[in-house]
Amino acid sequence: MPKFYITTSIPYVNGPPHIGHALEFVQADAIARWRRAQGDDVFFLTGTDEHGAKIARAAEAAGSDTRTFVDESSQHFRNLVKQLSITPDNMIRTSDKEHHWPGAVEMWKRITERGDMYKGVYKGLYCVGHEAFVTEKDLKDGICEDHGKAPEYIEEENYFFHLSEYAEEVKRQIEEGYLEIIPHTRANEVLAFLSAGVEDISFSRPAKDIPWGIPVPGDSSNTMYVWCDALSNYVSALGFGTSSDERMGTYWPCDIHLVGKDIARFHAVIWPAMLLSAGLPLPKKIFVHGHIHSGGRKMSKTLGNIIDPFSLIKTYGAEAVRYVLLGHVPLFSDADLTPDRIHELYTAHLANGVGNLLSRVSAMCLQYFDGHITRPADVLLASVPFKLDIDVLDARDRDLKVGSVTPEWFIHEKTIPRYQAAWEEYRLDSALQEVMQLFRQLDRYVQDYEPFKLIKTDREQAQAILWSLVSSLHHACRLLPFFLPETALAIAEVLGVPLNETDEIMHKRTVYTITKKEPLFPRVEK
């Protein structure tokens, strides 16, 4: 059984989860569910990044001790994961001394043993108010705006990682495709960065500056800086550095890291360099998604355009949030979402689309056939094809005979191949759109034949149409569970079929027993 290891980046818990975190969670979840269905032994990791000066300050501002603060903050992320029906196999916390620290420590030790860690002097502008280093861009006219003071120039002793040593090798691995970065434009960005020359980076901070973190092994005067601390989660979660590290052997190297474009560079440069130094294989793929904007602006508290995933879930349900994020956020570029847009997608595609289609089809089955739809003769099925002004056919299909395009044909020749092709390239949005496309065709199909009229004149043909509709819905719901697990289940329930039956059994099916169910996606008032 092939293994498949997939990770999300670990959100920093100094604030509440936002829609961007939800995006990465659902993308990873859809991929994990898909790989499981393909028969892979999947390990899906997510977690939270809980160390550092910012957290310590946020805790102080909240008036609680740091431990309590991170316990509470990380719980919000766990809640989000739960509410979105995300299915991780592990949720690592960097403040977990038992499960995470050993891995980070082991990573540090290996890098040190390799001779890639040395003490150096870190120079920078230190803002007393921030209790942290600041950069030029944080300043206005040389003054820290938050505190109205000029930062001090100070030097301090840090551990440095010999990053420059590995720049060439990382570059080579990317160029030769061992470490694949998708989309390509991100790979180009990273390569350009590597070509420009890379300097060694500071890997620690004096413990007095970062009291909340992992002490440097053998030198408690320093605390690990974020790189070794946070990035190590991808191996610590597999037991790296502990006696029970069997999962390292099974799952490492990682098959795909999902990250946002803001941290792509860290994952494509620093992390691979660390792994090379530590003598571990590099991940195979880094998948870089864009950011979500709202109303053309970056989401920010001051603009008041933050989209809160919890309130969306409350209003529209988790399935709807998954739908919007997976189907209507372009995979690799930034997306723009507004509350209006989300409402529109929910109403048009889910309530009026899928939900209503299932209602009308099941209602007809129940009213006309008491819910029992038996498979008609093939010749009868062939007599109710999709009408051929279907603009979703490819150009080369234009000369097809009208009678050949049954819903069955369309699903097998168009929907499924396109759907699978999309998956091959991790085009989650395209794959989901193929399914939605099918639902739209079915709505049109109902109107084209009007089984609600036919039932009065030709009961047999009405049944053939309903059979086509029901079995098409059955196909569609089998393509859905990776994206909308609850919806797929609900549709299967109405159709009276198990979701996990094999293709073979499904194709032999000769009868459906439809039951009634409440609307899948009730209308929501704005």
Added chain:
RNA sequence: CGCGGGAUGGAGGAGCAGUACCUCGUCAGGCUCAUAACCUGAAGGCGCCGGUGCAAUUCCGGCUUCCGCAACCA
């Protein structure tokens, strides 16, 4: 000249050399099985200026403009 990515009908997205496609919205018809849902039709578009092509939204150059990143910012 720091690096990179965009600019497609009212909105959001595909396409990327040969009648410009989808979703939403708008307008006009139709239908009644359905969650005042569904179907059909119509109006409306490739940022600007050059260049190379028989042909450019699609390739090249410039401009305008938006957005990331610019190393210790998760």
